[in-house]
Amino acid sequence: MLEKVQVFAPASVANVGPGYDTFGFAIEELGDIITLTKRQDDMLKILPAEGADLPLEPENNVATVAIQSLLDHLGSEQGMDVHIKKLFKPGSGLGSSASSASGAAFAANILLGRPLKTPELLIHALEGEKLASGSIHADNVAPSLLGGFQVMRSYEPLDIFQVPTPDNLHVLIIRPDVEVKTSMAKGLIPKEMTVKNAREQWGNVGALIHAMHSADFELLGRSITDRIAEPYRKQLIPQYDEVKEEAMQLGSVGFNISGSGPSMFALFKDEKSARVCQKYVKEIYEKTNQEVMMHLSKINPNGCQVI
């Protein structure tokens, strides 16, 4: 039996414009590296994390809550040492808690001899993620666990599916150096909306799915608009309008806030345009002496993987 396992759980972009609480896709390279080691006792012990200060009490850490949910489901009392290395900052709007929860559930399942299939781990990862966001939100967890572009049809019952993504789609992640708490960002969103705005939103949701299936970049670009989160949340993001305008002028086929922000994503149909955009966005933040992290990626077809 395996005594130790190390996995990579990718970061992810949720909402993706019109798909509030509905769309999410995995990205490359950014994510969590989670290492689990079997213990002789029944403790879940969290070792100090790398790259971020994470809670050390098992009941307060999304990773151990996810593992505990899996152990309870299996009737197992296997103890584990849990080490998390974060390759990106929590509070970025890139699904930090979802990466930890997905990676932890995925790794624990391997350490336990793979009793469950990966999609069956979703509910356990969601239990962990719930600790961070206060309710079940699968739009980061599903892509982090399963990879690709995932869509949540329904939460009760949980019903998700994956849509194909055009090969040449490039994603530029832009993260100005401010922290946005998901809870605060959620609080900005009204509880009601007009049917007129809701209709616009689902017109765009339908268009985005169709655009992915048919690799129609023009339609994709027109569909990435948002009536519900962007108007309220962009105020939390320094230079949002300026950066968006620059990206669109430089050929981005879709730009919006990643999850709760402050990260933004800009989609491009070729790598070269994305690199040009990266250069100009850097200049925008240099002018105002602000730090910015940027990361160029494709949509990651893989979710959690043993490394």
Next chain:
Amino acid sequence: MLEKVQVFAPASVANVGPGYDTFGFAIEELGDIITLTKRQDDMLKILPAEGADLPLEPENNVATVAIQSLLDHLGSEQGMDVHIKKLFKPGSGLGSSASSASGAAFAANILLGRPLKTPELLIHALEGEKLASGSIHADNVAPSLLGGFQVMRSYEPLDIFQVPTPDNLHVLIIRPDVEVKTSMAKGLIPKEMTVKNAREQWGNVGALIHAMHSADFELLGRSITDRIAEPYRKQLIPQYDEVKEEAMQLGSVGFNISGSGPSMFALFKDEKSARVCQKYVKEIYEKTNQEVMMHLSKINPNGCQVI
């Protein structure tokens, strides 16, 4: 030059569950037959219609309003005699005014020597349809004019696209003999909705588009639910819940109200199940001595056509 033209403009199912004001598909055989004959003067003269009593004043008839919009656009003063034969009752929720408006614009364009391409006729057909519904609604007009399953991404600007439909999808139209005025049915819909319900709606909109692309009948069935119109409008439709339950038990993969009702649609993945359903639904209405019209169709790939 052509002196006379006769076209068939199909009826259509709008909303299709979650796609309120967004989805619509054309059906076979039911529709309008519109005959236009050139006149020597500049009059648009409406001849008495067959199959329904329609307004004889050009400014009150959706067909002539659509033709007038096209003539104005082209700067033409060509007069025409307009004859409409309706193969289904207006007020059925099958896009009666959309069939008339689409067919009229399509036929007039042919009589004028085809100065516009068919998709360019959409705005003129919409002008006609607006007379009936009070505002621009393309979810019946687009499928009637262009055929297939059409999606309205946006109304301002008008932006529509067509999704593929599985070959073996069968549609049973069920129309109990009551009339529902679109204006009254529209009045039942609240102006606001919770973000929670709106999110469910767009989760299902996305799922339906994906299901059409991937011919996933199970997902299609799960996605045909509606939070906005069905709960309010079903009260106008005799035996709605009973008919829906029967259809679902007999293997329908999706059931809902067609447009404003009272027509309902039931989707099936084979013709045999649809025919069995037809038989049992007939019995439901026989028990209560109510008339019912039923029509078995596939999604019509064609919109308006010269006949």
